[in-house]
Amino acid sequence: MTPVLECNGLTKAFGRKKALSDVSLKIDHGQIVGLLGPNGSGKTTLIKLANALLTPSAGEIRIAGMTPGLSTKKIISYLPERNYLNDWMRVQDIIGLFSDFYEDFKPEKAYDMLKRLNISANDRLKTLSKGTKEKVQLVLVMSREAELYLLDEPIGGVDPAARDYILETIISNYNPEATVIISTHLISDIERVLDYVVFINEGRVVLSSSVEDIREQGKSVDGLFREVFRC
């Protein structure tokens, strides 16, 4: 089966600074993957390349065998690390927008999750707090039935209670064929849900392994991370 995400010699440079250099990687269907690394290691760059928001400087990236474009946008559900909401809209307007453009978007799922998180669909996005906006974006992203979920720092800005609910949603909401890639440096919070981890540092992949293998060596992901990235 074609891997859901594949990179070959993928490089991205901004001016002279290389954000990613020569990354080769294969991620298969049906797992939850942690893309782990310290700040500025290239996690966001990799995810943006997968979404065609950045153009590679060298090498290639493929999503389910395709170069990023119209057909990959249909199967990727992407949560950026920043707020992309149009401030003038109400929560229900942005849900309408997602229903208009994504065939796999399930509005009833979105309304259900909003209710659980105590967010009113009638609120203007402008009036929401930063954390609530993050929750709204996560609700939008998780209400799609995508093949690949790319979640860039999904739990960074929300309170611990919501963090638990969000993780629970991520695990329970996606179909077994789909892959979820979560980028974060808050490893202990998500360790229990991960099947596979990719460690990335200074634009290079330093480790790529299943969580099972790490546990067999008698280590935890968090412990291994501290070992690899010791300052």
Place this chain on the structure above:
Amino acid sequence: MLTRLIKYELKATGRVLLPLYAVLLVFAAISKLIFAFSDNSYSVPAVISTMIYIMILIGMFVMTFVVMIQRFYKNLLSDEGYLMFTLPTMTWKHITSKLLVSTIWNIGSSLAAILSIVILAFDEIFFTGLLPKFFRLLGEFFNSFGLNSGLIILEFILAGIICMASGMLIIYASIALGHLFNQHRVLASLGAFLALSTVSQILFFCVTSLPGLDSLSEYVDSLDNLQASAFMFHWVMWFIIIFFGLLSAGYFFITNYILNKRLNLE
């Protein structure tokens, strides 16, 4: 998808511009009332209300321009671009929807301005015989140009829309070119605008000085003969339509290529 993009574009821009139109028309009506009740047109309330009216009028056109640039830059190339460029739709549809909606608002603002002038000059237009005079002039125009007159109006409208579109597309292309730089993108966009307009002017100069295409001076020479001047007029209009049409296509191509193949959102 294009119609959906247009729908959202209209919503996002209409909520800014439609209230402005309403304010303009209401203020034209208020000014009209103040004029009707003051003895001479130089009384203090009349002068103040005229000044406010003119400020709103200028403000409306400035806003139309600002909204056009802001919708392209902010909605596509700032944080909001993370949403827009991950929607499953083609890049040219984003550009087209923004171009179409901006054209609509340019025309809308002009209509609102005309309507406000009609309100202000209501008496002059309807009670002093200006309207019949206008229709008489229009009748003369149709009489003297006959079948051509419909075509002339069509050419005027087409040339107007195409010149407007090329004016917007040169700005889109400049912003897109500025986006190719890693730093100082706004400054680079200004530079790109200067470069593009210079190149376009040189092109215009080259094309118009081609032998046999020196039509404008011939047009002026032929003005004493009505039939010949109508012919030359068509020539000049179609030259403008085709030249600016091709220029617009070039700007569109540059914008689309960069946003499609060289996108690097910050």
